[in-house]
Structure formats: C-alpha cells, structure tokens
Amino acid sequence: MLYNAYELQRTMLSGAAAWASIGAEVLSNPALPVGYFGFGPVVASALDVFAHAATPRGKPTFDIQEVTVDESTWGVTESIVLHRPFGNLLRFEHEGLPENAPNLLIVAPMSGHYATLLRGTVARMVESSRVYVTDWADAKMVPVEAGSFDLDDYIDYLxxxxxxIGPGTHVLAVCQPSVPALAATAVMSADDHACRPATLTMMGGPIDTREAPTSVNDVAMQQPLAWFENNVIxxxxxxxxxxxxxVYPGFLQLAGFLSMNLGSHLMSHWAMFKHLVAGDGESAAASKAFYDEYRSVCDLTAEFYLQTVEHVFQKHSLPKGEFVHRGKRIDLTAINDTALLAIEGEKDDISGIGQTRAALHLATGLPEARKKYYLAQDVGHYGIFNGSKWRxxxxxxLEEWIETHRTAPLGAHS
Structure with a gap:
C-alpha cells in the first residue's frame, strides 16, 4: 500500500507541476505586460519553484563532455565495460591521458541516489586517471528473476x-560503500588476490559509527531491526x-534526508524564489541543478538495506571483527599492502569525525607509512566529493596518494 499511495500522489503532483510550469511560462512571456509589473513576476516565480519541486525525476546522466588539463581541452568518452543485473561498470577517459595513467574505481553509494551524484568527483578525477564507476541499478527496475542483492553480493560485485579492471587499480569509496570496499579489500588481501587495490581511499564513510554519532546513526539505533522491516520496506x-x-524506496530515503535539514532546504527554495523574482536566473539555475540531482532517487533491495542497518549502524560488525562474507569472518588485519587514505569533513553531519579514520586503526597489519588521514576543514558531507573545496x-x-603508491600491491602479479 505504501508504494501504491506514493505512485498516486506522484501522478497527482505531476499534473499539478505541469500546469504550474505552463502558468509560469505564460506569466513570464515578454509579450504579456502582466509579467513586468504587479504580482506577475511574484506569481510566476512561485509557480516555477513549485513546478520544479513537484516534477517527477528519472535517472540523470553524467553528461561529462570534456575536461581541461594544462590549458588543453579533451573530449571525455563514457562507456559501459561490464554489465551486471544490479549495476554496470562505467569507464570515463580522454585522449590526453598517458598510456600509464592510473586506473581508479570510484565506488558510488547505494543509498537512494544514483551514481551521477558523483558527477563532480568523476569530472575532477578523469583529469589524471582512467576512471571507472559503479553505476548501481534502481532495484525497482530489476526483475525478481535476477535474484537478490545483499551485502555479500555487493562485496562480490566489487x-x-x-x-x-586488473592489478594495480586504485579505489575511491564515497560514504556508505567505504564499509563493503574495506571488507572487499580485506577478503582479497587474505586470499593474496592479484587484483586487490593498490590504494583504497574512504571519504566520509561509516566504518565505525560509534565514533561521534550523528542524527543518521541515532535514527538507525532508536528502533529494532524489525521496526525497519515492518515500516519502511x-x-x-x-x-x-x-x-x-x-525494496527500501528511494522516496523514503529522500524524505529522511530532507527532514534532517528541513529548514535549510526551505531556505534554499525561498532563495530560489527571490532569485527568480529579481531576474537572477543564473543563481536560480544553480539551485535547480543541485535539486535536480538531489531529488533523483532510486530504490534499494530490502535485504541490502536491512543488512546495512543491522551490521553497520546497530551491531558495528566490521570494527568489532564480527562481519562475515559468504560464511567467513572478515579479518581487517589481513590488509598488509593496500595503502589506505581516510578523508573526513570537519562539518560532516552524516558521518561524524572519526568514523572513517577508524579504518586506519583497525588495519593493524598495515605499516603506518601506508596509512594517511586528512581532515578537510570547513567542509560538510557533500563538500567532500563535490564543489570547489573538493576540486x-x-x-x-587523493592524486598525490595515488601517485605515491602507483605500483600494484607487493605480492600482486599481472
């Protein structure tokens, strides 16, 4: 009933948004004098903001057309190099990259948003690296016949x-995938796998949510697992x-994130409205672009979501040494040559300071020279991987860390 009720509401809002968009266009038409005085601009702006907020959104595209490196501009090519039911492997590259450019696998979050949320991350890193991205599928678009997808499958996919991709690959895990990426690295290290990562960078990841718990952690801890299964699945x-x-619907995840910072989101839309009234289309467009991406959401399989709540946020299985993959306990001390970089934002309100850094303390088998911690001052969660401070x-x-550890892990072979 939950999903059907949402679909009914979405259909109704879609019609209202279409009419609002038409009204905004009519009132903004330069051929009509009402758009120049009185309440014309105000009403048009209000309709425009409502239409933008209520319009349904599909999966965005990366749309990274070109990149400029050392004052030279190169066209960027995007291709699917591996297709799997629950996620494709994408590759981004340009002709200006040297033959020996590092291979970087960016592991996108499976947390309700599409991989395109990392558009700025990809655009920046493709300047110097051949970038691969995990393009996770929207669970509602995957037929039941394709089977299930849980944390074990996530690790297997990585x-x-x-x-x-092959030996010597560098991995960048943004937020949620820091946990399965670290687990996959430990599994491959224990097996002396030739393709284990040369480096693993974790940014704003919930490795140990007992460190500086945030409101996200509190929500996950306030209810038993059965509550989540009965109320949000x-x-x-x-x-x-x-x-x-x-599934855990993407629209519920979005509602949760919006409610966490409802005041700031309302102020953002108020600012968008004022920009439109004042004729500042450029500032309004920037806000619209952010919310176009932010409000584009997808569903997660129920088994993956519930296991994440249980093992990452409630039981803290990985830092306690109790996390299991395919029936075998994951031993983080097995990581002995993959260089680890932990990056956190000083103002991160989703993954608190210390949650990602915990990975460095847990990897006791790794020499200190192959560990690094970086705290980004005055940076929030999304600023870690998008925006000018990220760039x-x-x-x-990150580029310096990759360059320092360009070779494959010590025991790996090609």
Whole structure:
C-alpha cells in the first residue's frame, strides 16, 4: 500500500507541476505586460519553484563532455565495460591521458541516489586517471528473476569489478560503500588476490559509527531491526519491471534526508524564489541543478538495506571483527599492502569525525607509512566529493596518494 499511495500522489503532483510550469511560462512571456509589473513576476516565480519541486525525476546522466588539463581541452568518452543485473561498470577517459595513467574505481553509494551524484568527483578525477564507476541499478527496475542483492553480493560485485579492471587499480569509496570496499579489500588481501587495490581511499564513510554519532546513526539505533522491516520496506507495484520485489524506496530515503535539514532546504527554495523574482536566473539555475540531482532517487533491495542497518549502524560488525562474507569472518588485519587514505569533513553531519579514520586503526597489519588521514576543514558531507573545496583541496591529496603508491600491491602479479 505504501508504494501504491506514493505512485498516486506522484501522478497527482505531476499534473499539478505541469500546469504550474505552463502558468509560469505564460506569466513570464515578454509579450504579456502582466509579467513586468504587479504580482506577475511574484506569481510566476512561485509557480516555477513549485513546478520544479513537484516534477517527477528519472535517472540523470553524467553528461561529462570534456575536461581541461594544462590549458588543453579533451573530449571525455563514457562507456559501459561490464554489465551486471544490479549495476554496470562505467569507464570515463580522454585522449590526453598517458598510456600509464592510473586506473581508479570510484565506488558510488547505494543509498537512494544514483551514481551521477558523483558527477563532480568523476569530472575532477578523469583529469589524471582512467576512471571507472559503479553505476548501481534502481532495484525497482530489476526483475525478481535476477535474484537478490545483499551485502555479500555487493562485496562480490566489487571484487568482480576489480578483476575486470586488473592489478594495480586504485579505489575511491564515497560514504556508505567505504564499509563493503574495506571488507572487499580485506577478503582479497587474505586470499593474496592479484587484483586487490593498490590504494583504497574512504571519504566520509561509516566504518565505525560509534565514533561521534550523528542524527543518521541515532535514527538507525532508536528502533529494532524489525521496526525497519515492518515500516519502511515496500513491494514494487505492477508498473515497474521489478514488480513484487521488496525494496527500501528511494522516496523514503529522500524524505529522511530532507527532514534532517528541513529548514535549510526551505531556505534554499525561498532563495530560489527571490532569485527568480529579481531576474537572477543564473543563481536560480544553480539551485535547480543541485535539486535536480538531489531529488533523483532510486530504490534499494530490502535485504541490502536491512543488512546495512543491522551490521553497520546497530551491531558495528566490521570494527568489532564480527562481519562475515559468504560464511567467513572478515579479518581487517589481513590488509598488509593496500595503502589506505581516510578523508573526513570537519562539518560532516552524516558521518561524524572519526568514523572513517577508524579504518586506519583497525588495519593493524598495515605499516603506518601506508596509512594517511586528512581532515578537510570547513567542509560538510557533500563538500567532500563535490564543489570547489573538493576540486582544489581534497582531490590533490587523493592524486598525490595515488601517485605515491602507483605500483600494484607487493605480492600482486599481472
């Protein structure tokens, strides 16, 4: 019933948004005098903001057309190099990259948003690296016949992607995937796998949520696992390929994130409205672009979501040494040559300071020279991987770390 009720509401809002958009265009038409005086601009701006907020959104595109390196501009190519039911492996590169450019696998969050949330991350790193991205599928679009997808499968996918790319690959895990990426690295290290990462960078990841708990952690801890299963898990309706699949809907995840900072989101839309009234289309467009991406959400499989709540936020299985993959306990001390970089934002309100850094303390088998911690001053969660502070301050730290550890792990072979 939850999903069907949402679909009904979405359909109604879609019609209202269409009419609001038409009204805004009519009132903004330069051929009509009402758009120049009185309440014309105010009403048009209000309708525009409502239409933008209520319009349904599909999966965005990366749309990274070109990159400028050392004053030379190169066209960027995007391709699917490996297709899997629950996620494709994408590759981004340009002709200006040297033959020996490092391979970087960016592991996108599976947390309700599409991989395109990392558009700025990819655009910056493709300047110096051949970038691969995990393009996770929307669970409601995956037929039930494709099977289930849980934390074990997530780790298996990462290992498979690394095998496809080859030895010496560098990995960047943004937020939520820091946990399975660290687990996959430990599994591959224990097996002396030739394709284990040369470096693993974790940014704003919940490795140990007992450190500086945030409101996100508090929500996960306030209710037993059964509450989440009974209250936020829904069944995909008939209108989608994944009909019958049990999922954690993306619209619930979005509602949760919006409610965490409702005041700031309301102020952002108020500012958008004022920009439109004042005729500042450029500032309004910047806000619209952010919310176009932020409000584009997808569903997670129920089994993956519930296991994440249980093991990452409630039981703290990985830092306690109790995390299991395919029936075998994951031993983080097995990581002995993959260089680890932990990056945190000083103002991160999703992953508190110390949660990502915990990985460095847990990898006791790794020499200190192959560990690094970087705290980005005056940076929030999204600023870690997007925006000017990411491009100018954080990305150079990552590039230097990759360059320092360019070779494959010590025991790896090609």
């Amino acid at each position: 290992i498979g992607f690394l095998e496809h 829904a069944t995909v309706p008939l209108s989608y390929p994944g009909t019958g699949r049990r 100018n301050r954080i990305a150079p730290v």
